[in-house]
Amino acid sequence: MKRKILISGNEAMGEAAIRAGCRFYAGYPITPQNELTAYMANAFQKAGGIFIQPESELAAISMVYGASASGVRAMTSSSSPGISLKQEGISYISGAHIPAVIINVMRAGPGLGNIWPAQSDYFQAVKGGGHGDYHMIVLAPGSVQESFDLTKLAFDLADKYRIASMILSDGILGQIMEALEFDDESKPPQPPEKPWALTGAKDRKPNIVRSLSMKRDEVEKNNLLLQKKYRRIESAEVRFEASGLKDAALAVVAYGSMSRIAKSAVESLRKQGKKVGIFRPITLWPFPKKQLEKLSGKTKKILVVEMSCGQMVEDVRLAAAKSATVGFYGRSGGGIPTEKQVTREILKMLAQKR
Amino acid sequence: MAKNYKRPESLVDVATHYCAGCGHGILHRIVAEVIDELGVREKTIAIAPVGCAVSAYDYWQFDCAEAAHGRALAVATAIKRVQPDKVVFTYQGDGDLAAIGTAETIHAANRGENLTVIFVNNAVYGMTGGQMAPTTLADQKTATTPAGRDVKKEGFPLKISEMLVLLDGVYSVERTSLSTPAGVLVTKKAIKGAFENQIQGKGFSIVEVLSMCPTYWDKSPADSARWIEEVLSQYFKLGKLK
Ligand SMILES: Cc1ncc(C[n+]2csc(CCOP(=O)(O)OP(=O)(O)O)c2C)c(N)n1
Numbered sequence: 001m002k003r004k005i006l007i008s009g010n011e012a013m014g015e016a017a018i019r020a021g022c023r024f025y026a027g028y029p030i031t032p033q034n035e036l037t038a039y040m041a042n043a044f045q046k047a048g049g050i051f052i053q054p055e056s057e058l059a060a061i062s063m064v065y066g067a068s069a070s071g072v073r074a075m076t077s078s079s080s081p082g083i084s085l086k087q088e089g090i091s092y093i094s095g096a097h098i099p100a101v102i103i104n105v106m107r108a109g110p111g112l113g114n115i116w117p118a119q120s121d122y123f124q125a126v127k128g129g130g131h132g133d134y135h136m137i138v139l140a141p142g143s144v145q146e147s148f149d150l151t152k153l154a155f156d157l158a159d160k161y162r163i164a165s166m167i168l169s170d171g172i173l174g175q176i177m178e179a180l181e182f183d184d185e186s187k188p189p190q191p192p193e194k195p196w197a198l199t200g201a202k203d204r205k206p207n208i209v210r211s212l213s214m215k216r217d218e219v220e221k222n223n224l225l226l227q228k229k230y231r232r233i234e235s236a237e238v239r240f241e242a243s244g245l246k247d248a249a250l251a252v253v254a255y256g257s258m259s260r261i262a263k264s265a266v267e268s269l270r271k272q273g274k275k276v277g278i279f280r281p282i283t284l285w286p287f288p289k290k291q292l293e294k295l296s297g298k299t300k301k302i303l304v305v306e307m308s309c310g311q312m313v314e315d316v317r318l319a320a321a322k323s324a325t326v327g328f329y330g331r332s333g334g335g336i337p338t339e340k341q342v343t344r345e346i347l348k349m350l351a352q353k354r
Numbered sequence: 355m356a357k358n359y360k361r362p363e364s365l366v367d368v369a370t371h372y373c374a375g376c377g378h379g380i381l382h383r384i385v386a387e388v389i390d391e392l393g394v395r396e397k398t399i400a401i402a403p404v405g406c407a408v409s410a411y412d413y414w415q416f417d418c419a420e421a422a423h424g425r426a427l428a429v430a431t432a433i434k435r436v437q438p439d440k441v442v443f444t445y446q447g448d449g450d451l452a453a454i455g456t457a458e459t460i461h462a463a464n465r466g467e468n469l470t471v472i473f474v475n476n477a478v479y480g481m482t483g484g485q486m487a488p489t490t491l492a493d494q495k496t497a498t499t500p501a502g503r504d505v506k507k508e509g510f511p512l513k514i515s516e517m518l519v520l521l522d523g524v525y526s527v528e529r530t531s532l533s534t535p536a537g538v539l540v541t542k543k544a545i546k547g548a549f550e551n552q553i554q555g556k557g558f559s560i561v562e563v564l565s566m567c568p569t570y571w572d573k574s575p576a577d578s579a580r581w582i583e584e585v586l587s588q589y590f591k592l593g594k595l596k
Contacts, residue, residue: 050436052431054428059428059461060428062421062422062458063428065429066421066430066431070399070432201417206418207417207418208411208419209418210411210418210420214371
């Protein structure tokens with residue numbers, strides 16, 4: 001039976017985790033994601049599950065590593081400064097091929113910044129904020145509904161590829177309340193068999209969860225294995241949303257809550273007869289580069305809008321700048337581009353000769 | 355005559371990478387013997403540290419996780435909470451447990467996690483070339499204290515086991531030494547007790563083992579053992595602390 005409730009983005013991600021069969025959560029308090037930590041504490045108390053408020057984000061991510069190495073679905077969440085501390089564990093999780101779900105409800109930086117929304121952790125999320133040659137799957141929801149749907153997906157992808165999946169949310173998406181619809185009777189999926197998990201060496205050889213090898217060629221081999229996995233993910237898991245692009249002279253590219261504001265601007269301009277459309281990456285890694293490359297073949301003006309000083313724009317340029325002009329507008333440090341400002345930038349770029 | 359002394363099932367039949375006279379090899383064997391004697395090999399999960407014992411899993415025949423430097427007790431906490439029926443222990447050096455991992459150590463202990471901790475105190479960082487450890491003695495020369503540890507600048511050797519005694523969540527704390535055959539037997543008894551505590555659900559148990567590092571003490575193996583007897587164990591007093 002379908003159920004429809006009013007819920008915040010933070011809590012929707014918690015509900016999704018429970019429904020995805022998450023059995024372990026560790027999280028250290030930080031605004032603007034505290035509702036999620038409290039939600040997990042409450043939900044696990046009722047449904048059974050292990051909740052730990054650890055001494056730090058360093059410990060939290062290492063706990064997720066341990067829980068996941070034990071074979072259960074495990075998650076942690078935080079906001080930007082805390083996610084910086086988790087980079088150590090994310091690198092180890094990646095090197096050891098274990099699944100994990102990590103939620104970043106982004107706030108402004110650098111440093112302590114403030115608790116206002118931002119998108120300035122894009123580089124950290126998609127380029128690998130920790131050490132080593134690795135990637136996470138990075139999913140960027142644009143609504144409360146999508147925060148729920150993508151969190152469930154994050155668990156499936158993490159298990160499927162034995163990889164860390166990150167939900168890149170932000171202070172707006174975490175805090176807003178919207179309608180959420182879900183199947184109330186759906187049972188958590190049965191996670192795949194995990195013959196590699198540490199469950200005791202009974203009737204089998206010992207399992208070891210590790211990323212180290214003293215032998216140089218073994219680490220290189222592991223890296224090649226990781227790269228093979230990343231290529232598979234790039235060819236199978238790209239997700240995006242596009243509208244109004246058929247006849248567009250200009251395409252706005254934006255993700256997350258920024259895409260909501262950009263969409264309002266684009267829709268008003270279309271009503272006025274302007275040929276503008278919007279392209280919204282849902283997977284930030286793997287990035288929809290082929291789709292953007294194709295788009296740049298016919299839409300010659302692309303405007304990237306971000307709540308940052310310009311991060312995703314670099315990936316858009318790599319994909320599209322050969323054939324199209326790529327412009328950028330962004331605000332940072334908690335500043336949020338308004339619909340009016342985005343509209344102004346679109347009109348400015350439309351008026352420019354190429 | 356029956357042959358009683360044999361290689362434990364939990365110990366892989368290979369030569370270790372440890373230096374001559376190093377304590378890690380003895381301690382690996384003790385752990386393996388205890389796991390065998392308790393009959394829990396098939397449900398044991400070890401957490402290896404970052405340090406000389408990082409590849410302890412090459413020598414043990416049970417499941418093992420590597421942890422980031424200092425995070426062994428966070429990893430162990432989660433493994434044990436998810437699988438309370440398993441026997442979970444960490445094996446950590448003094449840098450791992452008492453410097454970079456101090457927070458993880460104190461808080462796992464304070465939560466009273468039902469875990470066993472083998473804490474190898476060799477008073478230096480072995481893996482990285484003999485630098486000062488939190489447990490380096492006053493005036494002890496290391497790679498980073500060439501004139502000896504100056505307590506006015508570098509602080510006093512950290513008695514983390516004594517600190518843990520104060521925590522209500524901690525069930526048992528004992529300090530032993532590998533410097534004599536008698537010390538090895540006491541160490542084995544203490545480690546067995548620390549595992550039995552876990553199996554009986556009694557809670558956090560730690561055994562700090564004073565262990566030789568001839569290479570970075572710049573001493574022969576025999577002199578290293580003597581140095582533990584005469585010097586190191588005078589500061590880090592042996593015995594049951596809790
Ligand atoms: C984050 C991080 N910092 C530093 C190191 C380098 N490192 C490896 S082992 C080690 C010290 C180990 O000393 P100890 O825990 O006393 O164990 P031992 O080698 O003496 O057995 C250090 C600093 C590392 N691997 N990771």
